[in-house]
Amino acid sequence: MPLRLRRALSVFWSFFKIGAFTFGGGYAMIPLIQKETVEKKHWITDDDILEIIAIAESTPGPIAINSATFVGFRVAGVPGAMCATLGVVLPSFAMILAISYVLREFENIAAVQYAFNGIRAGVLALILKALWSMYKQCPKSPVSYVIMATALVLTAFLKMNVLLVIVLCALFGLITSLLAERRQKQ
16 A cells, blocks of 8 residues: 555544544644644644644634644645545534434433533633643744734624634734834844
8 A cells, every 4th residue: 555545544544533532623623633643643743733723713614624634635645635634524424413313302301411511611621722732832922912812802802703803913913023023133
């Protein structure tokens, strides 16, 4: 079996496991993607994860699928991208298909409602872990904190479009970097 095909199948299996054992969507998958692709497989670096997340958030589509596609492409080209995408999507698709048939019968049972409340709490913990991991790796400066706080206020409280906020943050970061570079040259 050619190396690229073996790597693509390995990528499929890794992302299938991530997709099968993560509840809560893409942000909850980030710590698992980081652990699998950086720590276990050494396919990419921690810096790559930050770039992947930034790109995956800025492009249309779910962050988990975009991240999987990017990692798969880096590891095994187009076949790797296809296998990673299929791997991360297939478990959720199968679970949702199965659950949709039986959920109507069980949705009013208290134990089921309590289970979903527990799952939501666990998902929140995974999202907070991803946030903490990204925070530790991001450069810390007064400008970074201003951008972060402003983006939070604009999206959470003023309900501004997230894409517009991302573009504005990028422009603000670019302008402040260029001004800082100019000051250093003088």
